[in-house]
Amino acid sequence: MIQKPKGTYDIYGEDGKKLLYVRELIEGLMEKYNYEYFETPIFESSNLFHRGAFETTDIVTKETYDFKDRGDRDLTLRPEGTASIVRSYIENKMYGNHTVPTKAWYMGPMFRYERPQSGRFRQFTQFGVEAFGSEDPLLDAEIISIPVNLYKLLGLKGIKVNINTLGDNESRNNYRNALIEYFRPHLDELCEDCKERFKKNPLRILDCKVDSDLDIMKNAPRTIDYLTDYSKEHFEKVKEYLKSMNIDYEINTNLVRGLDYYTHTVFEVEASVEGFGSQNVLCGGGRYDNLVETLDGPKTSGVGFAMGMERLMTALQYENVEMPLIKNIDCYVISMSENEKDFAIHITNDLRLNGFIVDMDYCNRNLKNNFKNADKLNTKFIIIIGEEEKKSGILTIKNNQTKEEYKINHDDVIDFLDEKIVE
RNA sequence: GCGAAUAUGGUGAAGGGGUUAACACGGUGGAUUGUGGUUCCAUUAUGCUAGGGUUCGAAUCCCUAUAUUCGCCCCA
Numbered sequence: 001m002i003q004k005p006k007g008t009y010d011i012y013g014e015d016g017k018k019l020l021y022v023r024e025l026i027e028g029l030m031e032k033y034n035y036e037y038f039e040t041p042i043f044e045s046s047n048l049f050h051r052g053a054f055e056t057t058d059i060v061t062k063e064t065y066d067f068k069d070r071g072d073r074d075l076t077l078r079p080e081g082t083a084s085i086v087r088s089y090i091e092n093k094m095y096g097n098h099t100v101p102t103k104a105w106y107m108g109p110m111f112r113y114e115r116p117q118s119g120r121f122r123q124f125t126q127f128g129v130e131a132f133g134s135e136d137p138l139l140d141a142e143i144i145s146i147p148v149n150l151y152k153l154l155g156l157k158g159i160k161v162n163i164n165t166l167g168d169n170e171s172r173n174n175y176r177n178a179l180i181e182y183f184r185p186h187l188d189e190l191c192e193d194c195k196e197r198f199k200k201n202p203l204r205i206l207d208c209k210v211d212s213d214l215d216i217m218k219n220a221p222r223t224i225d226y227l228t229d230y231s232k233e234h235f236e237k238v239k240e241y242l243k244s245m246n247i248d249y250e251i252n253t254n255l256v257r258g259l260d261y262y263t264h265t266v267f268e269v270e271a272s273v274e275g276f277g278s279q280n281v282l283c284g285g286g287r288y289d290n291l292v293e294t295l296d297g298p299k300t301s302g303v304g305f306a307m308g309m310e311r312l313m314t315a316l317q318y319e320n321v322e323m324p325l326i327k328n329i330d331c332y333v334i335s336m337s338e339n340e341k342d343f344a345i346h347i348t349n350d351l352r353l354n355g356f357i358v359d360m361d362y363c364n365r366n367l368k369n370n371f372k373n374a375d376k377l378n379t380k381f382i383i384i385i386g387e388e389e390k391k392s393g394i395l396t397i398k399n400n401q402t403k404e405e406y407k408i409n410h411d412d413v414i415d416f417l418d419e420k421i422v423e
Numbered sequence: 424g425c426g427a428a429u430a431u432g433g434u435g436a437a438g439g440g441g442u443u444a445a446c447a448c449g450g451u452g453g454a455u456u457g458u459g460g461u462u463c464c465a466u467u468a469u470g471c472u473a474g475g476g477u478u479c480g481a482a483u484c485c486c487u488a489u490a491u492u493c494g495c496c497c498c499a
Contacts, residue, residue, distance in 0.1 A: 003491095006490080058497050058498080059497075080498095110499080112498080114498080115424080115494095115496090115497095117492080117495095118493065120497095120498075124499070126499060127499095128499090193495095204497095277493085283499065284498080284499065308498085308499030312499090366456075369459085371459035371460065372460065374460095375459080396457090403458090
């Protein structure tokens with residue numbers, strides 16, 4: 001038997017309905033925020049990812065799917081969405097002919113060669129948002145409000161917003177140097193991983209779960225103390241605007257994001273429910289004022305976030321969030337024998353074109369099993385077509401809840417069902 | 424890349440060396456060929472992830488592989 005590749009999954013049945021519902025909600029929400037829908041290829045030239053800003057991250061160095069096509073081009077399945085949107089922004093010269101800020105959203109599959117576990121897949125789906133062209137903290141706050149409002153609309157309760165600031169380039173560098181100076185004499189006390197982090201990305205030491213109880217961690221320098229005045233004010237404004245929208249947040253000075261392109265605001269929203277899997281970060285993002293320039297565009301600031309759809313769906317499942325899913329079909333059409341199938345499919349087709357949800361028997365079931373099947377499909381009405389019905393054009397329609405039976409001329413069926421089906 | 428657990432029909436599963444692999448759900452047919460959802464009957468895995476080993480005998484014990492699940496790293 002051929003199995004799906006490791007770290008992938010199939011969606012069907014109830015889960016499919018739920019996913020479509022959530023997607024529609026997201027589409028509606030992004031419309032309200034007036035963001036533009038983007039689609040970019042799921043593979044890109046390898047050098048979009050394998051270059052400076054990304055090359056220090058694990059995602060790019062050891063988790064990408066790289067391949068050559070038949071024309072010997074180096075391609076990479078996208079491991080994240082931001083780089084592609086930035087590439088598209090630059091390539092289509094949106095800085096010259098688009099509204100400012102340019103506000104983009106996308107949703108689609110991402111690929112990372114990882115060891116699968118709860119809330120982690122090799123092909124997973126991200127809903128993400130990017131906004132280019134304004135340094136205003138208003139935009140940082142708006143970006144954070146999107147996932148928060150989505151969770152609110154969905155009815156997801158157990159979430160926590162963590163924010164932090166890394167400051168501008170100057171602040172970041174000052175802070176980084178301070179951390180190196182601080183940890184250097186304590187290197188022996190840190191775990192193996194942290195010794196590695198010290199060399200590659202000292203900021204990440206603060207994220208460590210193993211060493212988090214050590215005194216040296218608690219007393220480590222904090223980003224906030226190394227901010228320039230501009231950075232400090234930017235962060236204050238972000239917090240102020242979040243309050244204006246009644247968004248609760250917690251400042252977590254140890255929050256450092258994995259992708260190295262962030263400046264100023266960074267944030268994560270986590271599912272803070274007891275017993276949820278260990279991969280509980282539902283979405284994360286922040287400001288990246290250098291990234292467009294790094295990818296050979298004009299100096300343009302940006303902010304964005306990405307949300308894992310699988311983790312969102314798991315959280316909704318975990319909290320038993322109710323969704324208004326369609327559980328009934330309107331009509332089930334039964335033909336008594338081979339001779340009535342043509343009439344049955346004619347009626348079925350007609351009803352569907354007029355907006356009804358209609359299914360029919362495709363298996364030559366006997367009447368008993370057809371009724372059984374009708375119940376299983378949760379139909380509101382059953383249309384039975386036999387020799388007489390076909391000849392006279394007068395259909396037998398049974399209300400499957402009340403068991404009442406009606407004889408209706410087939411020209412009047414649509415009006416009849418319109419009247420009867422009140423929701 | 425590292426670690427732990429698990430693997431029995433369409434589904435949920437019992438059986439932990441001894442001959443027909445329990446039970447339940449679902450499917451199909453029938454009692455009931457134009458009115459069902461209840462009930463009853465029949466039927467539904469020569470096979471227990473794959474390959475090797477131990478044994479008179481393996482779903483059961485051992486080894487290897489694979490897959491799944493969960494955790495670390497990292498991240499959404």
